[in-house]
Amino acid sequence: MLKLSTSDPGFAAAFDALVGARREADADVARDVRTIVAAVRDEGDAALAAYTQRFDGHDLNDTGWRIERADCLAAYQGLSEELRDALDLAATRIAAYHAKQIPEDRDETDASGVRFGARWRPVDAAGVYVPGGRAAYPSSVLMNALPAKAAGVERLVMVTPTPKGEINPLVLAAAHVAGVDEIWRVGGAQAIAALAYGTARIGAVDVVTGPGNAWVAEAKRQLYGVVGIDMVAGPSEIVVVADGDNDAQWIAADLLSQSEHDPTSQSILITDSATLATAVADAVDLMIGTLSTKAVARAAWDANGAIIVTATLDEAIPLVNALAPEHLELACDADVAQGLFDRVRHAGSVFLGRHTPEAVGDYVAGPNHVLPTGRRARFSSGLSVLDFMKRTSFIACDADALAAIGPAAVALAEAEGLPAHAKSVALRLTR
């Protein structure tokens, strides 16, 4: 864990190094992924079966290619009532939040009589990738599938690897709650390629979202353009800005809630209280030992944790904007938090006040937990219904409207050396 103070003489350089540190895997997976993608494109289901045998250790023709909706219902019914209620509450709130993201169409006619506007429509089909193993989270199913449903996507496909044939019932229950239409037991780059190109069994989709390992991320990057994708995600991260009136235990838990995700996760506390800084560092050390995730949390905190002491809380804001964090907690009184938030330019999602731990956003608050990482909040946004919709603009002129704006189009087309452009307008200006 890195300790810094803005009053250190070397602070600027040390902070720049923290901002610039790359935590993303440098694995040279691009070539492997190209091979896999080409094989799935050319050989379809046969390639899927072969890669599944090789990477997941089971034969799809024995274990079955699909998971049926009845299996998802059974998984849901098999949960404790508490978990069912929690999933239902989460789904209801997430669906309600995203339903309000549907953009309004435009249809206007201006003073020249030119009618123009834009119309939003859902994509026909969307695919959600759900990892196997450590990161198989039902909350991710909800956060990816429900915006697609809210957008009005008619065919929602889930792909998920089932290593050695094992299925995660929580993921199936979440698929039931989210209304996923099809589930295929394939994962990795081969699953992304199947969704992008389609195979005999699996129909192609228009957009693929969802988290995955380096192979999955690279496949999405390579297939971007063949299919729409969400932003390629890197390791998770949180910045907690906290004044001295915080309970060190609460803040320690917040920091560790990122650290426990993955050894590459980053947690940074920025505080104007040296006392809190010390108390939180101590609380983290004690709390880690109590966690079932202690090995991961310890590795992440040691490698990527940081505590930065500032002279004032205001001094935290330029640091936050430079870090452009995925998650930002402003742990102070509500009015102070709001004042700080007003000056935040770059962050994926912000958690205001002392009673808003980031984890409520992971599960139940409503806004999406798929957020830009690795400083990408400078230019990109969390997942939304917009990722599952597209806009068609339109223009309509009658003869008078074309007479008003057409001559300028002719002049510009001629200046650009595009005579057919000019002619297509000029011919119509004569009547």
Place this chain on the structure above:
Amino acid sequence: MLKLSTSDPGFAAAFDALVGARREADADVARDVRTIVAAVRDEGDAALAAYTQRFDGHDLNDTGWRIERADCLAAYQGLSEELRDALDLAATRIAAYHAKQIPEDRDETDASGVRFGARWRPVDAAGVYVPGGRAAYPSSVLMNALPAKAAGVERLVMVTPTPKGEINPLVLAAAHVAGVDEIWRVGGAQAIAALAYGTARIGAVDVVTGPGNAWVAEAKRQLYGVVGIDMVAGPSEIVVVADGDNDAQWIAADLLSQSEHDPTSQSILITDSATLATAVADAVDLMIGTLSTKAVARAAWDANGAIIVTATLDEAIPLVNALAPEHLELACDADVAQGLFDRVRHAGSVFLGRHTPEAVGDYVAGPNHVLPTGRRARFSSGLSVLDFMKRTSFIACDADALAAIGPAAVALAEAEGLPAHAKSVALRLTR
């Protein structure tokens, strides 16, 4: 030029081949681009100077790295009054259209007392790529720069190659009208890398948009994630749906206005009138010879032109949706055009009625002319202010609100095996 009729026995297969035909360059540029990108990242301006010498044939240290705003003003003042007025009209209309795209922020508090919402902000800096040579269009400058300005981007950078030192005054005039802040005389993959990573001279930007050749497109693809990009664009395309009451000359000019862009451009007429089909084919052949762009237009029309005769106009719509064209003209009476438009699911921009040639959308109507190509209208949209903005979501709970939704978060976190997530909520539920 391909002639098809939906009544042909082999129509379905021939149409599928048309839909599936790839017109995008298969040039193996990825390796070259990786080399260039790495050189610019590691050596900065020295690499830019070397590549500019090699590809553009001039020494930046002699010709100058920047084009000054005064040069842009002078270029604008040097235009004919007609062209100045045309540029001004275009800019005013494009700016007005895009200003209305700015999304509204959300800030709500629900029945549980949970406050949540989303806030949109512009990116800090955007870069616009403007090609040299054939595709150096002032209209592209306006269509890329004005949405960034409308979004509120404070630093708008243009990069453009000046082969052998030559500068296109129309492009500079458009940069003046659009309010571009900085112009650098660099192009190709090296310019994209400079914008993404920054160099000693050129500050990094957050988003890069604008058309370019295969090297530019590949550089954007490789740097996606380091920087935000617009959709990678392929060859231009138009589908014209026309009834028998059209003037064959008008429709021929519309088809050729795409064909004259590039030998890879595609123009398709779909009509329920065999008479119009023949008349348009003849008109195209005659008109091509009159164009200064005849070589390109002829190559494109021969290779990628198509005329499809249908039994009814309605029959055109499923064909349109399968093609998901960049541009779609519905050349029939206004009410008929509207009825067809209501059934169009996938198109970049639609031009309704007999007096709306696609070229008015290229220049002056207002909506953006940067549109998804190559069937990407299935999942992506034209350029807009949203490409230059990002959304930060936020959540605020007080103790009561957390009491209402927190227990569900604890249950889900425990089910996912994430104890620090659970703890960060549970600790706060005690008071």
